[in-house]
Amino acid sequence: MQPxxxxxxxxxxxxxxxxxxxYGAILTIVAVVIxxxxxxxxxxxxxxxSDIFRSVAITAFLALGVTFSLVVDGLDLSVGSxxxxxxxxxxxxxxxxxxxLLVVLIVPLLFxxxxxxxxxxxxxxxxxxxxxxxxxxxxxxxGIQMTxxxxxxxxxxxxxxxxxxxxxxxxxxxxxxxxxxxxLGIPFPVFLLLIFTAxxxxxxxxxxWGRKMYMVGSNQEAARLYGIRINFYKTLAYVIxxxxxxxxxxxxxxxxxxxxxxxxxxxxxxxxxxxFIGLALFGGKRASVIGAVLGxxxxxxxxxxxxxxxxxxxxxxxxxxxILIFALAFSxxxx
Amino acid sequence: xxxxLNDLEHSFGTNHVIKGIDFSIERGEVHALMGxxxxxxxxxLQIIAGIHRPSKGTISxxxxxxxxxxxxxxxxxxxxxxxQEVDRGLVPNLTVHENFMMSLWGKExxxxxxxxxxxxxxxxxxxxxxIELDVDKLIADxxxxxxxxxxxxxxISHDSKYILLDEPTAALDYREAERLQSIxxxxxxxxxxxxxxxxxxxxxxxxxxxxxxLRNGKTTLSKKVxxxxxxxxxxxxxxxxxxxxKRKQEGREKSDHFFKVTNVxxxxxxxPISCEIHAGEIVVIFGLLGSGKTRFAExxxxxxxxxxxxxxxTKKVIDSPVRAVNEGIAFIPEERAKQGIxxxxxxxxxxxxxxxxxxxxxxxxxxxxxxxxxxxxxxxNPDYEVGSLSGGNQQKVAIAKWFNRNPHFIILDExxxxxxxxxxxxxxxxxxxxxxxxxxxxxxxxxxxEAIRIADRILxxxxxxxxxxxxxxxxxxxxxxxxxxxxxxxxxxx
Numbered sequence: 001m002q003p004x005x006x007x008x009x010x011x012x013x014x015x016x017x018x019x020x021x022x023y024g025a026i027l028t029i030v031a032v033v034i035x036x037x038x039x040x041x042x043x044x045x046x047x048x049x050s051d052i053f054r055s056v057a058i059t060a061f062l063a064l065g066v067t068f069s070l071v072v073d074g075l076d077l078s079v080g081s082x083x084x085x086x087x088x089x090x091x092x093x094x095x096x097x098x099x100x101l102l103v104v105l106i107v108p109l110l111f112x113x114x115x116x117x118x119x120x121x122x123x124x125x126x127x128x129x130x131x132x133x134x135x136x137x138x139x140x141x142x143g144i145q146m147t148x149x150x151x152x153x154x155x156x157x158x159x160x161x162x163x164x165x166x167x168x169x170x171x172x173x174x175x176x177x178x179x180x181x182x183x184l185g186i187p188f189p190v191f192l193l194l195i196f197t198a199x200x201x202x203x204x205x206x207x208x209w210g211r212k213m214y215m216v217g218s219n220q221e222a223a224r225l226y227g228i229r230i231n232f233y234k235t236l237a238y239v240i241x242x243x244x245x246x247x248x249x250x251x252x253x254x255x256x257x258x259x260x261x262x263x264x265x266x267x268x269x270x271x272x273x274x275x276f277i278g279l280a281l282f283g284g285k286r287a288s289v290i291g292a293v294l295g296x297x298x299x300x301x302x303x304x305x306x307x308x309x310x311x312x313x314x315x316x317x318x319x320x321x322x323i324l325i326f327a328l329a330f331s332x333x334x335x
Numbered sequence: 336x337x338x339x340l341n342d343l344e345h346s347f348g349t350n351h352v353i354k355g356i357d358f359s360i361e362r363g364e365v366h367a368l369m370g371x372x373x374x375x376x377x378x379x380l381q382i383i384a385g386i387h388r389p390s391k392g393t394i395s396x397x398x399x400x401x402x403x404x405x406x407x408x409x410x411x412x413x414x415x416x417x418x419q420e421v422d423r424g425l426v427p428n429l430t431v432h433e434n435f436m437m438s439l440w441g442k443e444x445x446x447x448x449x450x451x452x453x454x455x456x457x458x459x460x461x462x463x464x465x466i467e468l469d470v471d472k473l474i475a476d477x478x479x480x481x482x483x484x485x486x487x488x489x490x491i492s493h494d495s496k497y498i499l500l501d502e503p504t505a506a507l508d509y510r511e512a513e514r515l516q517s518i519x520x521x522x523x524x525x526x527x528x529x530x531x532x533x534x535x536x537x538x539x540x541x542x543x544x545x546x547x548x549l550r551n552g553k554t555t556l557s558k559k560v561x562x563x564x565x566x567x568x569x570x571x572x573x574x575x576x577x578x579x580x581k582r583k584q585e586g587r588e589k590s591d592h593f594f595k596v597t598n599v600x601x602x603x604x605x606x607p608i609s610c611e612i613h614a615g616e617i618v619v620i621f622g623l624l625g626s627g628k629t630r631f632a633e634x635x636x637x638x639x640x641x642x643x644x645x646x647x648x649t650k651k652v653i654d655s656p657v658r659a660v661n662e663g664i665a666f667i668p669e670e671r672a673k674q675g676i677x678x679x680x681x682x683x684x685x686x687x688x689x690x691x692x693x694x695x696x697x698x699x700x701x702x703x704x705x706x707x708x709x710x711x712x713x714x715x716n717p718d719y720e721v722g723s724l725s726g727g728n729q730q731k732v733a734i735a736k737w738f739n740r741n742p743h744f745i746i747l748d749e750x751x752x753x754x755x756x757x758x759x760x761x762x763x764x765x766x767x768x769x770x771x772x773x774x775x776x777x778x779x780x781x782x783x784x785e786a787i788r789i790a791d792r793i794l795x796x797x798x799x800x801x802x803x804x805x806x807x808x809x810x811x812x813x814x815x816x817x818x819x820x821x822x823x824x825x826x827x828x829x
Contacts, residue, residue, distance in 0.1 A: 205694075206693055206694050207692065207693055208687075208690050208692060208693075211684065212688075215677055215680070215684075218677050218679055218680065219676075219677045221673055221674045222674050222675055222676060222677055224638070224656055225636070225638065225656055225666055225668050225674050225675070226656075226660070226688060227656045227657045227659060227661070228657075229657055
């Protein structure tokens with residue numbers, strides 16, 4: 001009966017209810033920005049906004065990945081570990097193996113594809129529930145990146161603790177540009193995010209392949225009995241998910257200039273939360289890339305604002321959790 | 336000791352399903368409820384069971400008027416309803432005795448229980464009725480028959496006085512059906528009243544004391560079994576209008592284009608099936624519930640096992656639905672909502688499924704409009720959500736979504752299930768349209784009127800094999816039902 005109601009509202013022009021359900025995420029972000037701007041003068045400065053977006057970009061990439069898994073009615077929990085592995089792979093290639101840009105980018109992306117394929121294999125062939133399969137993969141991948149460096153972080157001029165010879169490589173400028181550079185005043189990660197969001201959006205919303213991906217998630221049995229290649233679309237979704245997590249990891253390594261151990265672990269929760277906040281507050285009944293990015297922006301803005309208000313980092317999870325609960329409750333009550 | 340329904344009426348939306356029915360169940364009596372698809376049988380049972388509230392009319396027990404607001408209300412009054420899905424109400428990963436005790440705990444308000452004592456009690460109950468059953472078995476490991484028995488006996492130990500069974504024997508083999516019959520016989524003597532729906536005439540005449548026939552929501556016959564005959568019951572079910580074959584056979588030449596399968600097995604242990612169908616032909620596979628026909632339909636679409644299809648002489652291996660679709664096979668599955676449509680998506684999305692590449696909204700909309708007009712989908716709005724359509728219109732969309740792919744071989748499994756009368760004829764005509772344009776149509780059904788209406792040839796299907804071919808011009812509905820039933824030995828686990 002939902003569509004008939006919507007139709008009527010459309011016909012009558014403006015409705016407060018549909019306005020809120022449609023623009024919930026944007027309104028909330030605007031409210032948060034206004035609130036923090038009033039509280040703190042430095043909040044709305046170019047420097048701070050650019051900082052917010054730099055950190056949001058990484059979470060947003062992971063959230064995009066999670067969104068693709070949500071589209072096929074799954075949930076990819078391994079994105080955090082994939083990010084960690086990508087960070088570590090890129091840092092190791094630079095510092096331990098003194099490689100050039102191309103290799104430094106290709107190696108993590110290759111790992112990403114493998115992780116995505118492995119997730120898909122477990123879910124499609126072994127028929128594990130998506131949540132449990134990716135939970136298992138999350139541990140395995142996290143273990144792999146730690147084992148490779150024997151639990152040490154990788155940074156320029158580090159001692160030979162790992163045993164691959166004296167690390168002499170450096171974070172080359174072309175690599176650090178990815179996370180730290182700017183282009184036309186726009187931080188490069190934000191630029192990347194815009195491009196990939198646009199491509200994902202066009203794929204999911206404006207091609208029949210993206211639509212079929214949604215349809216596989218919406219009614220898998222009907223899709224199978226229409227001859228839609230459900231395994232192909234599910235595999236594609238998990239590979240894309242892992243690739244986005246990998247891109248997030250590359251940006252992270254480039255931005256902080258080191259390979260921090262398990263750097264992606266805290267990002268996984270933020271990404272899942274962002275994807276669900278987007279799903280809940282962006283008015284649609286289905287996961288969308290725009291929603292996920294806005295969810296990430298909302299979380300990033302809040303965290304930044306809270307930090308400026310001197311809310312200690314250990315209390316910030318409470319706020320994050322409450323927002324997620326609020327957003328989900330809002331969307332379920334609507335149903 | 337009677338449950339009475341007086342002047343019952345009920346509608347779903349604008350669809351008036353029950354138009355004034357008087358019905359009664361005596362305790363210690365088996366009352367059969369019969370009728371064609373859509374006659375209102377199931378609705379009557381569901382009203383007695385408290386699932387629907389009647390729009391008009393009263394229910395009374397022993398002269399006292401009652402109102403049920405929910406199934407548990409009905410249960411409180413001693414009415415137990417066993418739907419066709421016997422699993423409902425049983426917990427698959429608990430044992431028989433645990434399932435059995437679940438309902439008793441509620442009644443006895445017990446929190447702490449003694450496992451050994453429970454097992455003894457439950458085993459005792461089964462023994463009392465002469466039923467051999469391992470009470471430690473998991474429900475998941477039980478057969479449909481066992482689950483039925485457990486549900487019935489559990490209902491009785493819960494003080495149910497009236498038991499409503501919706502096609503209890505449809506999925507049972509004849510030995511199980513006989514055993515069920517003897518248990519019903521025993522319980523009858525204890526003063527339990529039964530209502531059951533069945534399509535099998537012989538069973539009805541063997542089991543029941545009274546029979547009521549519904550047609551189009553009205554009672555057309557209500558008599559003691561001794562006072563009526565199978566012929567009379569069938570006549571009352573179908574009415575005076577004899578369904579006649581509408582397909583004109585003359586003047587049509589058999590096309591050279593054909594599809595043929597040889598020695599396809601539905602299960603490892605069942606007999607191989609062979610059949611042939613020509614382009615432009617509509618062949619009905621007529622089989623009762625539990626005959627394995629859905630399995631056959633799914634197999635032909637590659638959704639079950641691999642098989643070889645002979646397409647006018649070319650051998651094609653069909654091992655998946657994807658392959659089947661690529662070879663020009665279309666499939667309209669029985670469970671429309673679960674398998675045939677996406678409830679949350681609009682009509683346009685369904686009708687543009689064959690498109691590839693970038694989504695061109697305008698093009699899709701005009702293509703959808705054409706199909707909407709062709710299939711007379713109401714409302715004629717491509718942006719309408721399919722889940723909000725009526726059953727008949729959903730089915731039109733489910734069939735129309737294949738249209739743009741130009742399938743050569745169309746498999747329909749019970750396409751008229753849950754389709755209102757007004758939509759039926761449109762869908763029949765569209766199916767004929769497919770055939771006229773050169774597709775081979777295979778139509779699976781258990782409804783004799785549909786079979787005779789649409790078929791060029793009818794193949795009788797029973798126990799996972801084709802047992803006979805008949806001409807729809809020279810057969811009546813009674814004969815058809817009789818043929819399908821006669822071969823009924825043991826059923827497939829369909």
